Amino acid sequence: MGRPREHGPEVRAQLLRAAARLLNDEGPAALSVRRLSAEAEVSSRAVYSLFGDMPGLLAELCRRESETMVRRHEAVPRQANAVAEIQALALAYRQAALEYPDLYRLMFDRVVPVSSPSDPDVAYAMRSMARVEDAVTRALRQRRRRRDPHQVTLQLWAVVHGLASLELRGALGDPATAEASWRDTVAAVTAGLFAERRARIA
């Protein structure tokens, strides 16, 4: 019994749409409960009914960003040359980061406090990594190298995140130069990680 619920899925969608729009149009500083609810033309209470609190709403935004990350990764075709596939995956990562820069920063730089992701969210976000780890495993086998695929995947993640972080800060120059840096860095690190035979230099 009780009053019927009005803060339904459509209100939820309105809020998320308004949040994405505000984030991309006016930056992270514009993301506030009052501004958001005014934009979506609902009461501020709706945020708390639907998402618990503001970090909860932002976490949902992050979850959606990780979905596009997963989509971009899974759109990369599998290749016989696993190392080349890894390089393509790195560029997919770059595309996802560039598509919604503020959303990417929201995920990683914690510009705004985001509630710690719950376990299923983490599991979902790891799907991008799983896609990479698969390619890493094949690359290691192809190049006859014994390494922990998970460790190697983390290392690659560090590299692409570092590149994305610097590029979004404008430190990599114009997009063309930045892409060249991406390609070159990823080529170098994969060359080092998956070099056939000979031990790496000191």
Next chain:
Amino acid sequence: MGRPREHGPEVRAQLLRAAARLLNDEGPAALSVRRLSAEAEVSSRAVYSLFGDMPGLLAELCRRESETMVRRHEAVPRQANAVAEIQALALAYRQAALEYPDLYRLMFDRVVPVSSPSDPDVAYAMRSMARVEDAVTRALRQRRRRRDPHQVTLQLWAVVHGLASLELRGALGDPATAEASWRDTVAAVTAGLFAERRARIA
């Protein structure tokens, strides 16, 4: 003429000390003008007299962090083997990031709005990069590779920042595992960037 200035350098030092202490002890959320001025036992106005505004104070904190970054880099001994020197510089970067994690995040992740660094600040912060770029230039010459040293330095910066970012997020596991990841990743990327002769793999 006028009333003599009481918000002098010692008050400035008190505020910065209190800020560093609060940041390390209670995290970025504890950094507020009121909290800070109460901790330093000065009026909140002192922050504005001495630093312009809160971002100005945080920028000063960042400037000091970049100083320790420079110190750590310049403490690394020059070596005949420039590639080995670069690897040592990377570990120095890690030490600086781990020494004051929240300060590092303050510089790069913009947990809290920091005013854009002024030009001299940027110039100073670049001194760390200059130290690395010097080693990169020598490494390229030693390995007989033609590349833009500045570009390569940026690429290395991306790698170490990515590693630092992930480690501070706890994604690299315990410190021993993390250090192994650092060494391995840096070895791999330097191997790829400074490989003698043979073209890199596709």
Next chain:
DNA sequence: CGCCGTAACGTAACGCTGTTGCGTTATGGT
């Protein structure tokens, strides 16, 4: 049919933030 318990609502308030205007105070110059 009408009442009541209940649940979700919008609003108004709380404590906090960074920032600024204002009344006060302390000093150097006339």
Next chain:
DNA sequence: ACCATAACGCAACAGCGTTACGTTACGGCG
């Protein structure tokens, strides 16, 4: 000795996330 001036502390302002509160709308029951 007085006054202009500049820096002070305090209190207010607008905004934030969050929550307590009074209100409203409905389902079950007398």
